[in-house]
Amino acid sequence: MTVSLASINQDCVDCPIRHRAVCARCDSEELERLEEIKYYRSFEAGQTVVWSGDKMDFVASVVSGVASLTQTMEDGRRQMVGLLLPSDFVGRPGRDHAHYDVVATTDLVMCCFRKRPFERLVDETPHIAGRLLQMTLDELDAAREWMLVLGRKTAREKIASLLAIIVRRDASLHFGEAKSEVTIDLPLTREAMSDYLGLTLETVSRQMSALKRDGVIVLDGKRKVVVPDVDRLMEEAGDDSDGGVLS
Amino acid sequence: MTVSLASINQDCVDCPIRHRAVCARCDSEELERLEEIKYYRSFEAGQTVVWSGDKMDFVASVVSGVASLTQTMEDGRRQMVGLLLPSDFVGRPGRDHAHYDVVATTDLVMCCFRKRPFERLVDETPHIAGRLLQMTLDELDAAREWMLVLGRKTAREKIASLLAIIVRRDASLHFGEAKSEVTIDLPLTREAMSDYLGLTLETVSRQMSALKRDGVIVLDGKRKVVVPDVDRLMEEAGDDSDGGVLS
DNA sequence: CGTCGATTTGAGTTAGCTCAAAAGAGGTGG
Protein backbone atom coordinates (compact mmCIF):
# COMPACT_ATOMS: atom_id res chain seq x y z
CA MET A 1 0.00 0.00 0.00
CA THR A 2 3.03 2.23 0.28
CA VAL A 3 3.26 4.82 -2.45
CA SER A 4 6.82 4.95 -3.59
CA LEU A 5 8.39 8.23 -4.55
CA ALA A 6 9.07 6.93 -8.02
CA SER A 7 5.36 6.51 -8.63
CA ILE A 8 4.65 10.14 -7.90
CA ASN A 9 4.35 12.23 -10.97
CA GLN A 10 6.69 15.18 -10.59
CA ASP A 11 4.68 17.28 -12.97
CA CYS A 12 2.22 19.69 -11.34
CA VAL A 13 -0.14 19.51 -14.27
CA ASP A 14 -0.94 15.88 -13.52
CA CYS A 15 -0.91 16.28 -9.75
CA PRO A 16 -3.87 14.64 -8.01
CA ILE A 17 -4.37 17.66 -5.75
CA ARG A 18 -3.78 20.19 -8.49
CA HIS A 19 -7.07 22.07 -8.15
CA ARG A 20 -7.60 21.83 -4.40
CA ALA A 21 -4.20 22.62 -2.93
CA VAL A 22 -2.48 25.93 -2.29
CA CYS A 23 -1.52 26.01 -5.96
CA ALA A 24 -5.10 25.65 -7.13
CA ARG A 25 -5.34 29.06 -8.76
CA CYS A 26 -1.89 29.18 -10.27
CA ASP A 27 -1.41 29.61 -13.99
CA SER A 28 1.22 27.63 -15.83
CA GLU A 29 3.91 30.23 -15.34
CA GLU A 30 3.30 30.30 -11.60
CA LEU A 31 3.36 26.51 -11.53
CA GLU A 32 6.79 26.62 -13.11
CA ARG A 33 8.07 28.80 -10.32
CA LEU A 34 6.63 26.38 -7.80
CA GLU A 35 8.18 23.40 -9.57
CA GLU A 36 11.57 24.98 -9.05
CA ILE A 37 11.30 25.02 -5.27
CA LYS A 38 9.37 21.86 -4.67
CA TYR A 39 10.39 18.34 -3.73
CA TYR A 40 8.52 15.26 -2.56
CA ARG A 41 8.96 13.45 0.71
CA SER A 42 7.25 10.28 1.79
CA PHE A 43 6.72 8.83 5.24
CA GLU A 44 5.55 5.53 6.58
CA ALA A 45 2.54 5.28 8.83
CA GLY A 46 3.55 6.24 12.35
CA GLN A 47 6.58 8.30 11.38
CA THR A 48 6.90 11.80 12.76
CA VAL A 49 7.25 14.43 10.06
CA VAL A 50 8.18 17.30 12.39
CA TRP A 51 8.50 17.64 16.13
CA SER A 52 6.93 20.59 17.87
CA GLY A 53 9.60 23.21 18.42
CA ASP A 54 11.82 21.94 15.63
CA LYS A 55 13.18 24.21 12.99
CA MET A 56 11.05 23.86 9.89
CA ASP A 57 12.55 25.00 6.64
CA PHE A 58 9.69 23.99 4.42
CA VAL A 59 5.97 24.22 4.04
CA ALA A 60 4.04 21.48 2.28
CA SER A 61 0.86 20.08 0.83
CA VAL A 62 -0.37 16.60 1.62
CA VAL A 63 -0.47 14.73 -1.69
CA SER A 64 -1.73 11.38 -0.46
CA GLY A 65 -2.34 9.77 2.89
CA VAL A 66 -3.31 11.32 6.20
CA ALA A 67 -1.29 13.26 8.76
CA SER A 68 -2.19 14.75 12.10
CA LEU A 69 -1.22 17.84 14.05
CA THR A 70 -1.06 17.20 17.77
CA GLN A 71 -0.21 19.11 20.92
CA THR A 72 1.23 17.35 23.95
CA MET A 73 1.32 18.53 27.56
CA GLU A 74 4.30 17.74 29.80
CA ASP A 75 2.42 15.00 31.57
CA GLY A 76 1.59 13.30 28.29
CA ARG A 77 -1.97 14.39 27.68
CA ARG A 78 -2.40 14.79 23.95
CA GLN A 79 -4.87 16.62 21.77
CA MET A 80 -4.99 16.39 18.03
CA VAL A 81 -5.66 19.85 16.59
CA GLY A 82 -5.68 19.11 12.91
CA LEU A 83 -6.38 16.24 10.58
CA LEU A 84 -4.55 16.73 7.33
CA LEU A 85 -6.02 15.08 4.27
CA PRO A 86 -4.83 15.28 0.68
CA SER A 87 -4.52 18.91 -0.50
CA ASP A 88 -4.25 20.28 3.04
CA PHE A 89 -1.41 22.64 3.79
CA VAL A 90 1.20 22.30 6.55
CA GLY A 91 3.40 25.00 7.95
CA ARG A 92 3.14 28.70 8.43
CA PRO A 93 4.85 31.21 6.20
CA GLY A 94 6.74 33.64 8.37
CA ARG A 95 7.41 31.21 11.18
CA ASP A 96 10.43 28.98 11.30
CA HIS A 97 9.65 26.65 14.18
CA ALA A 98 6.86 24.12 14.26
CA HIS A 99 4.13 24.66 16.83
CA TYR A 100 2.78 21.13 16.66
CA ASP A 101 3.92 17.59 16.16
CA VAL A 102 3.13 16.47 12.64
CA VAL A 103 2.72 12.71 12.42
CA ALA A 104 1.96 10.47 9.47
CA THR A 105 -1.21 8.59 10.36
CA THR A 106 -1.06 6.49 7.24
CA ASP A 107 1.66 6.23 4.63
CA LEU A 108 2.08 9.76 3.46
CA VAL A 109 3.42 11.74 0.54
CA MET A 110 3.99 15.45 0.86
CA CYS A 111 4.85 18.05 -1.72
CA CYS A 112 7.29 20.33 0.09
CA PHE A 113 8.32 23.85 -0.82
CA ARG A 114 11.48 25.44 0.49
CA LYS A 115 10.24 28.00 2.92
CA ARG A 116 12.12 31.19 2.01
CA PRO A 117 11.40 31.02 -1.70
CA PHE A 118 7.82 30.05 -0.97
CA GLU A 119 7.40 33.08 1.26
CA ARG A 120 8.68 35.22 -1.54
CA LEU A 121 6.20 33.63 -3.90
CA VAL A 122 3.36 34.28 -1.47
CA ASP A 123 4.31 37.95 -1.39
CA GLU A 124 4.57 38.23 -5.16
CA THR A 125 1.76 35.98 -6.30
CA PRO A 126 -1.77 37.01 -5.37
CA HIS A 127 -3.06 33.69 -6.71
CA ILE A 128 -1.10 31.87 -4.04
CA ALA A 129 -1.65 34.38 -1.24
CA GLY A 130 -5.36 34.45 -1.91
CA ARG A 131 -5.72 30.71 -2.01
CA LEU A 132 -3.70 30.40 1.17
CA LEU A 133 -5.96 32.89 2.91
CA GLN A 134 -9.02 30.99 1.75
CA MET A 135 -7.61 27.67 2.96
CA THR A 136 -6.63 29.18 6.30
CA LEU A 137 -10.12 30.56 6.78
CA ASP A 138 -11.53 27.11 6.01
CA GLU A 139 -9.23 25.56 8.57
CA LEU A 140 -10.31 28.16 11.10
CA ASP A 141 -13.94 27.24 10.49
CA ALA A 142 -13.08 23.57 10.90
CA ALA A 143 -11.23 24.30 14.14
CA ARG A 144 -14.21 26.21 15.46
CA GLU A 145 -16.60 23.44 14.57
CA TRP A 146 -14.28 21.14 16.44
CA MET A 147 -14.35 23.40 19.48
CA LEU A 148 -18.09 22.78 19.68
CA VAL A 149 -17.49 19.05 19.42
CA LEU A 150 -14.84 19.10 22.13
CA GLY A 151 -16.62 21.44 24.47
CA ARG A 152 -20.24 20.42 24.29
CA LYS A 153 -20.85 17.08 22.68
CA THR A 154 -21.25 13.70 24.35
CA ALA A 155 -18.90 10.83 23.59
CA ARG A 156 -21.40 9.27 21.21
CA GLU A 157 -21.94 12.55 19.41
CA LYS A 158 -18.20 13.08 19.19
CA ILE A 159 -17.67 9.76 17.45
CA ALA A 160 -20.57 10.41 15.10
CA SER A 161 -19.21 13.89 14.37
CA LEU A 162 -15.81 12.53 13.45
CA LEU A 163 -17.33 9.95 11.13
CA ALA A 164 -19.57 12.63 9.66
CA ILE A 165 -16.58 14.83 8.93
CA ILE A 166 -14.80 12.05 7.12
CA VAL A 167 -17.95 11.21 5.18
CA ARG A 168 -18.31 14.85 4.20
CA ARG A 169 -14.67 15.21 3.15
CA ASP A 170 -14.96 12.00 1.17
CA ALA A 171 -18.14 13.16 -0.48
CA SER A 172 -16.62 16.43 -1.60
CA LEU A 173 -13.86 14.39 -3.21
CA HIS A 174 -15.86 11.85 -5.22
CA PHE A 175 -18.24 14.65 -5.35
CA GLY A 176 -21.72 15.01 -6.63
CA GLU A 177 -24.24 12.30 -5.78
CA ALA A 178 -25.55 12.53 -2.25
CA LYS A 179 -25.96 8.83 -1.58
CA SER A 180 -27.68 7.71 1.57
CA GLU A 181 -25.39 4.70 2.08
CA VAL A 182 -21.67 5.37 2.13
CA THR A 183 -18.59 3.30 2.87
CA ILE A 184 -15.62 5.15 4.30
CA ASP A 185 -12.08 4.20 4.93
CA LEU A 186 -11.24 5.05 8.52
CA PRO A 187 -7.61 6.05 8.55
CA LEU A 188 -7.35 6.39 12.34
CA THR A 189 -6.61 3.98 15.15
CA ARG A 190 -8.80 4.07 18.24
CA GLU A 191 -6.03 5.94 19.97
CA ALA A 192 -5.81 8.58 17.25
CA MET A 193 -9.58 8.97 17.39
CA SER A 194 -9.38 9.47 21.14
CA ASP A 195 -6.64 12.08 20.67
CA TYR A 196 -8.86 13.87 18.23
CA LEU A 197 -12.00 13.73 20.31
CA GLY A 198 -10.65 14.42 23.78
CA LEU A 199 -11.70 10.96 24.98
CA THR A 200 -9.95 7.81 26.16
CA LEU A 201 -9.51 5.02 23.68
CA GLU A 202 -11.73 2.78 25.81
CA THR A 203 -14.58 5.25 25.53
CA VAL A 204 -14.04 5.46 21.78
CA SER A 205 -14.19 1.70 21.51
CA ARG A 206 -17.31 1.45 23.65
CA GLN A 207 -19.12 4.10 21.64
CA MET A 208 -18.11 2.54 18.34
CA SER A 209 -19.59 -0.72 19.62
CA ALA A 210 -22.73 1.10 20.69
CA LEU A 211 -23.15 2.78 17.29
CA LYS A 212 -22.65 -0.61 15.67
CA ARG A 213 -25.15 -2.26 18.01
CA ASP A 214 -27.67 0.46 17.16
CA GLY A 215 -27.17 0.00 13.44
CA VAL A 216 -25.79 3.49 12.81
CA ILE A 217 -22.62 1.98 11.41
CA VAL A 218 -21.46 -1.44 10.22
CA LEU A 219 -17.82 -2.37 10.64
CA ASP A 220 -16.25 -4.18 7.71
CA GLY A 221 -12.83 -5.20 8.92
CA LYS A 222 -10.95 -2.70 11.03
CA ARG A 223 -10.48 0.05 8.49
CA LYS A 224 -13.79 0.12 6.63
CA VAL A 225 -16.95 1.62 8.04
CA VAL A 226 -20.28 1.36 6.28
CA VAL A 227 -22.80 4.07 7.03
CA PRO A 228 -26.21 2.75 5.92
CA ASP A 229 -27.94 6.08 6.46
CA VAL A 230 -25.93 9.27 6.39
CA ASP A 231 -28.80 11.41 7.68
CA ARG A 232 -29.07 9.14 10.69
CA LEU A 233 -25.37 9.63 11.32
CA MET A 234 -25.76 13.40 11.12
CA GLU A 235 -28.58 13.24 13.66
CA GLU A 236 -26.40 11.22 15.98
CA ALA A 237 -23.71 13.86 15.58
CA GLY A 238 -26.14 16.49 16.82
CA ASP A 239 -25.70 18.54 13.67
CA ASP A 240 -28.52 20.09 11.75
CA SER A 241 -29.81 17.54 9.31
CA ASP A 242 -28.84 19.87 6.48
CA GLY A 243 -25.37 18.56 6.97
CA GLY A 244 -23.27 21.59 7.60
CA VAL A 245 -22.89 24.98 6.18
CA LEU A 246 -22.52 26.40 2.75
CA SER A 247 -19.65 28.69 2.05
CA MET B 1 -18.97 53.60 30.68
CA THR B 2 -20.65 53.56 27.29
CA VAL B 3 -18.48 54.94 24.55
CA SER B 4 -20.62 57.18 22.44
CA LEU B 5 -20.10 57.32 18.73
CA ALA B 6 -19.31 60.98 18.93
CA SER B 7 -16.28 60.31 21.07
CA ILE B 8 -14.74 58.05 18.46
CA ASN B 9 -12.19 59.73 16.33
CA GLN B 10 -13.12 59.10 12.74
CA ASP B 11 -9.59 59.61 11.57
CA CYS B 12 -7.62 56.39 11.03
CA VAL B 13 -4.35 58.08 11.89
CA ASP B 14 -5.43 58.56 15.51
CA CYS B 15 -7.22 55.22 15.76
CA PRO B 16 -6.38 53.30 18.93
CA ILE B 17 -6.00 50.05 17.01
CA ARG B 18 -4.17 51.59 14.09
CA HIS B 19 -1.09 49.37 14.23
CA ARG B 20 -2.64 46.10 15.32
CA ALA B 21 -5.75 45.79 13.19
CA VAL B 22 -6.22 44.61 9.64
CA CYS B 23 -5.11 48.05 8.47
CA ALA B 24 -1.82 47.87 10.38
CA ARG B 25 0.43 47.83 7.34
CA CYS B 26 -1.47 50.32 5.25
CA ASP B 27 0.17 53.49 4.02
CA SER B 28 -1.69 56.77 4.06
CA GLU B 29 -3.07 56.33 0.58
CA GLU B 30 -4.45 52.92 1.45
CA LEU B 31 -5.94 54.32 4.63
CA GLU B 32 -7.78 56.88 2.57
CA ARG B 33 -9.39 54.16 0.53
CA LEU B 34 -10.41 52.41 3.74
CA GLU B 35 -11.84 55.63 5.16
CA GLU B 36 -14.16 55.82 2.19
CA ILE B 37 -15.82 52.51 2.94
CA LYS B 38 -15.79 52.53 6.71
CA TYR B 39 -18.35 53.45 9.31
CA TYR B 40 -18.61 52.96 13.05
CA ARG B 41 -21.24 51.06 14.92
CA SER B 42 -21.62 50.71 18.64
CA PHE B 43 -23.47 48.18 20.72
CA GLU B 44 -24.42 47.87 24.34
CA ALA B 45 -23.31 44.95 26.44
CA GLY B 46 -25.54 41.97 25.69
CA GLN B 47 -26.66 43.11 22.25
CA THR B 48 -26.33 40.73 19.36
CA VAL B 49 -24.29 42.14 16.50
CA VAL B 50 -25.12 39.39 14.02
CA TRP B 51 -27.14 36.19 14.18
CA SER B 52 -25.72 33.01 12.78
CA GLY B 53 -27.11 32.52 9.29
CA ASP B 54 -27.90 36.18 8.78
CA LYS B 55 -26.81 38.03 5.72
CA MET B 56 -23.73 40.03 6.59
CA ASP B 57 -22.83 42.89 4.31
CA PHE B 58 -19.85 44.12 6.24
CA VAL B 59 -16.65 42.99 7.88
CA ALA B 60 -15.27 44.85 10.87
CA SER B 61 -12.56 45.45 13.42
CA VAL B 62 -13.26 45.66 17.12
CA VAL B 63 -12.20 49.15 18.19
CA SER B 64 -13.07 48.94 21.88
CA GLY B 65 -14.88 46.49 24.09
CA VAL B 66 -15.21 42.74 23.83
CA ALA B 67 -17.36 40.57 21.60
CA SER B 68 -17.80 36.84 21.35
CA LEU B 69 -18.41 34.34 18.59
CA THR B 70 -20.65 31.50 19.66
CA GLN B 71 -22.19 28.40 18.15
CA THR B 72 -25.48 27.03 19.41
CA MET B 73 -26.93 23.56 18.99
CA GLU B 74 -30.67 23.04 18.53
CA ASP B 75 -31.11 21.91 22.10
CA GLY B 76 -29.46 25.05 23.39
CA ARG B 77 -25.95 23.86 24.17
CA ARG B 78 -23.58 26.71 23.42
CA GLN B 79 -19.89 26.93 22.73
CA MET B 80 -18.00 30.15 22.37
CA VAL B 81 -15.48 29.79 19.55
CA GLY B 82 -13.87 33.20 19.57
CA LEU B 83 -13.22 36.02 21.97
CA LEU B 84 -12.84 39.26 20.08
CA LEU B 85 -10.77 41.94 21.71
CA PRO B 86 -9.80 45.35 20.33
CA SER B 87 -8.11 45.06 16.91
CA ASP B 88 -9.60 41.63 16.19
CA PHE B 89 -11.32 41.11 12.89
CA VAL B 90 -14.87 39.87 12.31
CA GLY B 91 -16.33 38.44 9.16
CA ARG B 92 -15.00 36.51 6.26
CA PRO B 93 -14.30 38.05 2.89
CA GLY B 94 -15.97 35.96 0.23
CA ARG B 95 -18.81 34.75 2.42
CA ASP B 96 -22.04 36.61 2.81
CA HIS B 97 -23.75 34.79 5.63
CA ALA B 98 -22.53 34.69 9.20
CA HIS B 99 -21.51 31.31 10.56
CA TYR B 100 -21.65 32.31 14.20
CA ASP B 101 -23.58 34.52 16.54
CA VAL B 102 -21.60 37.65 17.30
CA VAL B 103 -22.55 39.13 20.65
CA ALA B 104 -21.30 42.22 22.43
CA THR B 105 -19.97 41.02 25.78
CA THR B 106 -19.28 44.54 26.96
CA ASP B 107 -20.18 47.83 25.37
CA LEU B 108 -18.62 47.63 21.97
CA VAL B 109 -17.47 49.84 19.13
CA MET B 110 -16.71 48.36 15.76
CA CYS B 111 -15.13 49.83 12.69
CA CYS B 112 -17.11 48.34 9.84
CA PHE B 113 -16.19 48.12 6.17
CA ARG B 114 -18.74 47.53 3.47
CA LYS B 115 -18.06 44.03 2.31
CA ARG B 116 -17.89 44.27 -1.48
CA PRO B 117 -15.53 47.24 -1.58
CA PHE B 118 -13.46 45.67 1.18
CA GLU B 119 -13.14 42.45 -0.80
CA ARG B 120 -11.95 44.45 -3.75
CA LEU B 121 -9.40 46.16 -1.52
CA VAL B 122 -8.16 42.82 -0.25
CA ASP B 123 -7.61 41.67 -3.80
CA GLU B 124 -5.83 44.84 -4.80
CA THR B 125 -3.88 45.66 -1.68
CA PRO B 126 -1.20 43.20 -0.61
CA HIS B 127 -0.73 45.14 2.63
CA ILE B 128 -4.26 44.29 3.63
CA ALA B 129 -4.32 40.76 2.25
CA GLY B 130 -1.04 39.94 3.95
CA ARG B 131 -2.10 41.35 7.29
CA LEU B 132 -5.40 39.51 7.06
CA LEU B 133 -3.60 36.24 6.39
CA GLN B 134 -1.32 36.83 9.34
CA MET B 135 -4.23 37.60 11.64
CA THR B 136 -6.13 34.56 10.43
CA LEU B 137 -3.13 32.34 11.10
CA ASP B 138 -2.90 33.80 14.60
CA GLU B 139 -6.55 33.08 15.19
CA LEU B 140 -6.05 29.54 13.96
CA ASP B 141 -3.25 29.07 16.47
CA ALA B 142 -5.45 30.46 19.22
CA ALA B 143 -8.27 28.13 18.20
CA ARG B 144 -5.92 25.16 18.32
CA GLU B 145 -4.62 26.11 21.71
CA TRP B 146 -8.22 26.28 22.80
CA MET B 147 -8.85 22.80 21.43
CA LEU B 148 -6.24 21.50 23.86
CA VAL B 149 -7.94 23.37 26.68
CA LEU B 150 -11.38 22.02 25.76
CA GLY B 151 -10.30 18.48 25.06
CA ARG B 152 -7.76 17.72 27.72
CA LYS B 153 -7.68 20.15 30.60
CA THR B 154 -9.45 19.89 33.95
CA ALA B 155 -11.97 22.50 35.06
CA ARG B 156 -9.38 24.21 37.26
CA GLU B 157 -6.85 24.26 34.43
CA LYS B 158 -9.47 25.61 32.06
CA ILE B 159 -10.21 28.57 34.30
CA ALA B 160 -6.52 29.24 34.82
CA SER B 161 -5.96 29.01 31.06
CA LEU B 162 -8.64 31.57 30.35
CA LEU B 163 -7.22 33.98 32.91
CA ALA B 164 -3.74 33.36 31.52
CA ILE B 165 -4.88 34.21 28.03
CA ILE B 166 -6.39 37.48 29.16
CA VAL B 167 -3.26 38.28 31.14
CA ARG B 168 -1.15 37.57 28.08
CA ARG B 169 -3.35 39.65 25.75
CA ASP B 170 -3.29 42.48 28.28
CA ALA B 171 0.47 42.26 28.63
CA SER B 172 1.03 42.49 24.89
CA LEU B 173 -1.06 45.68 24.96
CA HIS B 174 0.61 47.65 27.79
CA PHE B 175 3.57 45.76 26.58
CA GLY B 176 7.06 45.39 27.80
CA GLU B 177 7.66 44.77 31.49
CA ALA B 178 6.93 41.23 32.61
CA LYS B 179 5.57 42.00 36.05
CA SER B 180 4.91 39.15 38.44
CA GLU B 181 1.74 40.75 39.87
CA VAL B 182 -0.95 41.78 37.42
CA THR B 183 -4.48 43.08 37.72
CA ILE B 184 -6.85 42.21 34.93
CA ASP B 185 -10.29 43.35 34.03
CA LEU B 186 -12.45 40.28 33.52
CA PRO B 187 -14.94 41.18 30.83
CA LEU B 188 -16.93 37.95 31.07
CA THR B 189 -19.81 36.78 33.21
CA ARG B 190 -19.63 33.33 34.77
CA GLU B 191 -21.98 32.14 32.07
CA ALA B 192 -19.82 33.53 29.29
CA MET B 193 -16.81 31.87 30.87
CA SER B 194 -18.65 28.57 30.97
CA ASP B 195 -19.60 28.97 27.32
CA TYR B 196 -15.99 29.54 26.51
CA LEU B 197 -14.63 26.67 28.56
CA GLY B 198 -17.18 23.99 27.89
CA LEU B 199 -18.25 23.90 31.53
CA THR B 200 -21.36 24.74 33.52
CA LEU B 201 -21.49 28.08 35.25
CA GLU B 202 -21.64 26.32 38.63
CA THR B 203 -18.36 24.58 37.93
CA VAL B 204 -16.82 27.86 36.84
CA SER B 205 -17.95 29.49 40.05
CA ARG B 206 -16.65 26.64 42.19
CA GLN B 207 -13.25 26.66 40.55
CA MET B 208 -12.97 30.44 40.78
CA SER B 209 -13.65 30.08 44.49
CA ALA B 210 -11.06 27.32 44.75
CA LEU B 211 -8.40 29.40 42.97
CA LYS B 212 -9.22 32.29 45.30
CA ARG B 213 -9.03 30.04 48.37
CA ASP B 214 -5.64 28.76 47.20
CA GLY B 215 -4.30 32.27 46.67
CA VAL B 216 -3.83 31.95 42.93
CA ILE B 217 -6.15 34.89 42.37
CA VAL B 218 -7.69 37.65 44.45
CA LEU B 219 -11.09 38.99 43.48
CA ASP B 220 -11.49 42.74 43.70
CA GLY B 221 -15.15 43.38 43.06
CA LYS B 222 -16.77 41.29 40.37
CA ARG B 223 -14.86 42.53 37.37
CA LYS B 224 -11.29 42.88 38.65
CA VAL B 225 -8.99 39.96 39.22
CA VAL B 226 -5.58 40.34 40.85
CA VAL B 227 -3.01 37.72 39.94
CA PRO B 228 -0.26 37.94 42.60
CA ASP B 229 2.04 35.55 40.74
CA VAL B 230 1.66 35.11 37.03
CA ASP B 231 4.02 32.13 36.88
CA ARG B 232 1.88 30.38 39.45
CA LEU B 233 -1.16 30.99 37.27
CA MET B 234 0.65 29.57 34.25
CA GLU B 235 1.50 26.44 36.23
CA GLU B 236 -2.11 26.06 37.22
CA ALA B 237 -3.04 26.35 33.57
CA GLY B 238 -0.81 23.40 32.79
CA ASP B 239 1.20 25.43 30.28
CA ASP B 240 4.93 25.39 30.04
CA SER B 241 6.26 27.97 32.45
CA ASP B 242 7.79 29.80 29.50
CA GLY B 243 4.34 31.15 28.92
CA GLY B 244 3.50 30.09 25.44
CA VAL B 245 5.13 30.06 22.14
CA LEU B 246 7.32 32.34 20.16
CA SER B 247 6.33 33.26 16.68
C1' DC C 1 -36.22 48.94 51.21
C1' DG C 2 -37.55 45.71 47.67
C1' DT C 3 -36.62 43.56 43.31
C1' DC C 4 -34.10 41.20 39.86
C1' DG C 5 -30.19 39.19 37.90
C1' DA C 6 -25.72 37.19 38.92
C1' DT C 7 -23.12 34.36 41.86
C1' DT C 8 -22.12 31.08 45.35
C1' DT C 9 -22.85 26.91 47.83
C1' DG C 10 -24.94 22.35 48.75
C1' DA C 11 -26.34 17.50 47.77
C1' DG C 12 -26.94 13.78 44.88
C1' DT C 13 -26.25 11.70 40.04
C1' DT C 14 -23.78 10.20 36.07
C1' DA C 15 -20.83 10.17 31.88
C1' DG C 16 -16.60 9.19 31.07
C1' DC C 17 -12.18 7.81 33.30
C1' DT C 18 -8.94 4.33 35.34
C1' DC C 19 -7.23 -0.05 35.98
C1' DA C 20 -7.35 -4.76 34.54
C1' DA C 21 -8.04 -8.63 31.74
C1' DA C 22 -9.61 -11.07 27.65
C1' DA C 23 -10.05 -11.49 22.74
C1' DG C 24 -8.62 -10.48 17.98
C1' DA C 25 -5.59 -9.63 14.17
C1' DG C 26 -1.58 -9.63 11.82
C1' DG C 27 3.24 -11.04 11.20
C1' DT C 28 7.22 -14.19 11.59
C1' DG C 29 9.79 -18.14 11.69
C1' DG C 30 10.14 -23.05 12.28
Next chain:
DNA sequence: CCACCTCTTTTGAGCTAACTCAAATCGACG
Protein backbone atom coordinates in the same frame (compact mmCIF):
# COMPACT_ATOMS: atom_id res chain seq x y z
C1' DC D 1 0.65 -24.68 7.80
C1' DC D 2 0.82 -23.97 12.44
C1' DA D 3 2.63 -21.99 16.82
C1' DC D 4 3.98 -17.95 18.82
C1' DC D 5 4.45 -13.13 19.71
C1' DT D 6 3.04 -8.42 19.57
C1' DC D 7 -0.03 -4.80 18.97
C1' DT D 8 -4.78 -3.29 18.78
C1' DT D 9 -9.32 -3.57 20.25
C1' DT D 10 -12.99 -4.97 23.17
C1' DT D 11 -15.17 -5.74 27.49
C1' DG D 12 -15.72 -5.48 32.61
C1' DA D 13 -15.95 -3.26 37.23
C1' DG D 14 -15.47 0.44 40.15
C1' DC D 15 -14.32 5.50 40.79
C1' DT D 16 -14.48 10.46 40.31
C1' DA D 17 -14.78 15.05 38.15
C1' DA D 18 -18.14 17.56 36.51
C1' DC D 19 -23.13 17.85 35.88
C1' DT D 20 -28.01 18.71 37.49
C1' DC D 21 -31.27 20.53 40.43
C1' DA D 22 -32.15 23.48 44.28
C1' DA D 23 -31.60 26.98 47.56
C1' DA D 24 -29.17 30.76 49.68
C1' DT D 25 -26.50 35.02 49.20
C1' DC D 26 -24.86 39.08 47.03
C1' DG D 27 -25.08 43.53 44.63
C1' DA D 28 -26.84 47.09 41.84
C1' DC D 29 -30.40 50.04 40.99
C1' DG D 30 -34.94 52.28 41.29
